[in-house]
Amino acid sequence: MEHRIIDQQLDVLRDKILLLGGATEAAVHRAMQALTERDSELAKRVLEEDKVINQMELEIDRMSIEILALQQPAAHDLRFVISVAKITPILERIADHASNIAEAAIILNNEPQIKNYVDFPIMAQTAADMLRTALDAFTNEDAQISREVIKRDKEIDASYHRVFNELLELMIENPSATTVAAHLLFVAKHLERIGDYVKDICELNVYLREAAFIKHGG
Amino acid sequence: MRSAGKPGKQMTSKITISNLDFYYGKEQALYNISLEIPEREVVAFIGPSGCGKSTFLRTLNRMNDTIPIASVKGTVMIDDKDIYAPGTDVVALRRKVGMVFQKSNPFPKSIFENVAYGIRINGIHSSKADLNERVEKALQDSALWDEVKDRLKMSAFGLSGGQQQRLCIARALAVQPEVILMDEPASALDPIATQKIEELIVELKKQYTIVIVTHNMQQAARVSDRTAFFMLGKLVEYNKTQKMFTNPEERLTEDYITGRFG
Numbered sequence: 001m002e003h004r005i006i007d008q009q010l011d012v013l014r015d016k017i018l019l020l021g022g023a024t025e026a027a028v029h030r031a032m033q034a035l036t037e038r039d040s041e042l043a044k045r046v047l048e049e050d051k052v053i054n055q056m057e058l059e060i061d062r063m064s065i066e067i068l069a070l071q072q073p074a075a076h077d078l079r080f081v082i083s084v085a086k087i088t089p090i091l092e093r094i095a096d097h098a099s100n101i102a103e104a105a106i107i108l109n110n111e112p113q114i115k116n117y118v119d120f121p122i123m124a125q126t127a128a129d130m131l132r133t134a135l136d137a138f139t140n141e142d143a144q145i146s147r148e149v150i151k152r153d154k155e156i157d158a159s160y161h162r163v164f165n166e167l168l169e170l171m172i173e174n175p176s177a178t179t180v181a182a183h184l185l186f187v188a189k190h191l192e193r194i195g196d197y198v199k200d201i202c203e204l205n206v207y208l209r210e211a212a213f214i215k216h217g218g
Numbered sequence: 219m220r221s222a223g224k225p226g227k228q229m230t231s232k233i234t235i236s237n238l239d240f241y242y243g244k245e246q247a248l249y250n251i252s253l254e255i256p257e258r259e260v261v262a263f264i265g266p267s268g269c270g271k272s273t274f275l276r277t278l279n280r281m282n283d284t285i286p287i288a289s290v291k292g293t294v295m296i297d298d299k300d301i302y303a304p305g306t307d308v309v310a311l312r313r314k315v316g317m318v319f320q321k322s323n324p325f326p327k328s329i330f331e332n333v334a335y336g337i338r339i340n341g342i343h344s345s346k347a348d349l350n351e352r353v354e355k356a357l358q359d360s361a362l363w364d365e366v367k368d369r370l371k372m373s374a375f376g377l378s379g380g381q382q383q384r385l386c387i388a389r390a391l392a393v394q395p396e397v398i399l400m401d402e403p404a405s406a407l408d409p410i411a412t413q414k415i416e417e418l419i420v421e422l423k424k425q426y427t428i429v430i431v432t433h434n435m436q437q438a439a440r441v442s443d444r445t446a447f448f449m450l451g452k453l454v455e456y457n458k459t460q461k462m463f464t465n466p467e468e469r470l471t472e473d474y475i476t477g478r479f480g
Contacts, residue, residue, distance in 0.1 A: 004476075004478065006477070072436060073476065074435070074439075074463045074464070074475045075464065075465065075466055075471075075472045075475055075476050078464060079465070211464055
């Protein structure tokens with residue numbers, strides 16, 4: 001294979017999105033840790049690092065547009081650039097949800113703990129696993145694994161409904177805990193949304209590999 | 219050879235090439251090419267230099283007949299008639315299957331006479347008024363009329379490169395062809411003239427079947443409905459253009475269109 005100018009740029013683009021993926025994974029992990037270990041300093045760090053993630057998104061956007069305009073990629077190269085350009089804002093939104101969880105953690109950490117966070121770590125663990133597997137599947141262009149991750153979204157949805165009902169009961173039983181419970185409801189919702197976004201990433205992984213659109217039943 | 223680009227039931231095949239071999243003397247230049255070109259579509263031939271795409275294009279109106287050592291095996295059916303059958307009227311064939319070349323080659327005559335020439339020698343017109351009308355129609359169809367209508371008597375050499383190329387297209391259209399073969403029609407033109415030719419190709423396919431050889435991959439992507447990729451005299455892949463440029467079936471095609479060789 002001859003060396004092409006575009007190869008070098010695609011390699012840089014790949015590095016950039018993997019860095020963004022790593023930063024997003026870390027944000028989700030730290031935000032949940034800040035909540036479950038009641039560590040507000042860590043939550044603040046998540047908020048601080050979200051600015052870096054936003055900058056990474058802009059950089060990838062700029063580079064994707066530049067490659068499309070100047071290199072006019074085709075076939076797999078084209079699918080790669082399109083996938084990166086579409087996965088990037090998804091990762092940025094996942095990081096935004098992590099920030100929202102961190103903000104909730106800062107509030108909740110100042111309140112008495114009303115409930116053992118049993119389900120939350122499980123939900124968070126599932127979301128984090130799914131995200132990591134999705135990013136690995138992107139790197140390896142593995143459509144098979146991506147399809148398996150998509151199925152796991154149901155696990156998060158099930159946890160969400162369980163947590164939702166529990167918190168609802170708690171609010172009825174103990175009205176003074178309503179504010180705290182409401183914040184926790186939002187945290188659960190953020191985790192549930194992260195699961196949806198990971199699913200979107202996996203659909204793009206399948207597109208990258210097979211040029212097939214499986215979204216909305218393809 | 220992969221081919222998901224065969225015309226479906228709703229499409230009529232204008233040209234059907236079956237098992238075509240082509241030789242320059244003992245040297246084989248094309249190997250067992252089979253391909254269907256649907257009516258009123260644009261089909262682009264791409265491939266590295268020397269891959270046989272221009273040779274193949276020229277088999278479609280027997281332009282290779284002018285090369286003494288050339289020989290052809292297989293069949294080329296246009297509207298269910300084998301153009302290599304004995305007794306074929308080659309002049310009539312070339313009227314039906316017109317050709318536009320890489321380098322515009324207007325006759326050293328006026329703009330009007332360049333277009334009128336083919337109509338005259340083929341005796342297509344019924345009167346002087348009819349001739350004028352046909353010339354105007356051809357110049358309009360080639361999107362040149364507005365630029366030349368006030369100077370039809372001036373030499374064709376006074377036109378720009380892009381205009382000369384459109385004049386050659388007008389000349390081909392004047393004799394009422396059904397198929398137009400274009401061999402790198404825009405490779406010597408600047409981007410604006412190229413864009414005009416490309417727009418013209420898209421416009422012309424409403425009436426004509428067009429086969430274009432191009433080195434410009436983006437041009438093939440922009441103007442054609444189907445693309446055929448040739449290498450070393452073989453047809454590697456023939457597919458819908460959209461498929462070819464987003465997800466080709468053959469590794470060789472992918473490598474070529476993404477510039478991994480060529």
